[in-house]
Amino acid sequence: MPRNRAGAVGVLGGTMWSTRQLRAFVVAATVAGLALAAPSAATADDDVPRAALTVDEVARTQCSAAAVRPLSDQLLAEVACLRPGVLAAIDDIPGVELGINAAPLLDAAAARALRAAADGSPLWIYSTTRTLAQQYVYHHWYRHRRCPSVVALAAPPGRSNHESGLAIDVPDYAAWKARLRGAGFRWLGRRDRVHFDYRGRGAGDLRRLSVRAFQRLWNRNHPDDRIREHGRWDAATARRLARAPADGFARGPTCR
Numbered sequence: 100m101p102r103n104r105a106g107a108v109g110v111l112g113g114t115m116w117s118t119r120q121l122r123a124f125v126v127a128a129t130v131a132g133l134a135l136a137a138p139s140a141a142t143a144d145d146d147v148p149r150a151a152l153t154v155d156e157v158a159r160t161q162c163s164a165a166a167v168r169p170l171s172d173q174l175l176a177e178v179a180c181l182r183p184g185v186l187a188a189i190d191d192i193p194g195v196e197l198g199i200n201a202a203p204l205l206d207a208a209a210a211r212a213l214r215a216a217a218d219g220s221p222l223w224i225y226s227t228t229r230t231l232a233q234q235y236v237y238h239h240w241y242r243h244r245r246c247p248s249v250v251a252l253a254a255p256p257g258r259s260n261h262e263s264g265l266a267i268d269v270p271d272y273a274a275w276k277a278r279l280r281g282a283g284f285r286w287l288g289r290r291d292r293v294h295f296d297y298r299g300r301g302a303g304d305l306r307r308l309s310v311r312a313f314q315r316l317w318n319r320n321h322p323d324d325r326i327r328e329h330g331r332w333d334a335a336t337a338r339r340l341a342r343a344p345a346d347g348f349a350r351g352p353t354c355r
């Protein structure tokens with residue numbers, strides 16, 4: 100399967116970023132815990148009308164969440180700004196191969212555990228940390244029975260284990276179960292055979308942070324339509340996420 104590190108590109112603050120650059124952004128914010136900012140001031144790009152789909156349009160018209168990847172990259176970078184060190188890279192772990200829409204990041208403790216479990220042989224992971232935008236799309240499909248071959252079960256936005264940053268989906272679960280369990284991952288079992296959650300030492304939970312990241316990005320781009328940045332998934336947040344641009348906000352993540 101293709102690695103995604105050379106694949107999707109995102110729009111952060113009007114700049115096209117590769118997945119590797121997203122990772123670099125997150126790691127830099129993580130290591131330094133600093134005021135690292137994507138260009139957040141208005142740029143020439145702001146003058147160009149955006150014909151992008153909204154998150155809700157992606158949910159209603161497509162059977163791939165690839166279109167929300169640029170917004171997802173912004174959300175992950177904003178999470179890293181909100182709490183430096185909370186996310187860590189997994190795409191440099193020997194043997195790890197990520198699905199095309201899988202973020203190269205996990206909760207830092209889960210990433211450490213995955214690194215300990217990996218032995219260099221191929222470990223394909225097709226789902227990792229999900230953002231609010233991705234979960235919105237998957238949940239819409241589940242609720243409306245769209246794209247059943249892609250999504251059989253999906254929690255509402257803000258509720259998925261994958262949004263916590265602790266979950267991975269491993270198609271070759273039988274081969275990896277013992278090693279992953281030994282490193283602190285719990286296998287979900289028959290309900291969802293590919294799914295593992297990290298439950299070991301230092302496990303965090305990104306879900307509220309992930310919602311807050313969206314609320315902050317929304318407010319940065321809509322000073323006249325501000326919502327509360329409380330980190331809870333509510334009706335006001337849902338309405339804005341539905342209208343959010345899948346290819347990312349004009350004003351991207353900032354650590355200031």
Ligand SMILES: [Zn+2]
Nearest residue numbers: 266267268294
């Ligand atoms: Zn899963």
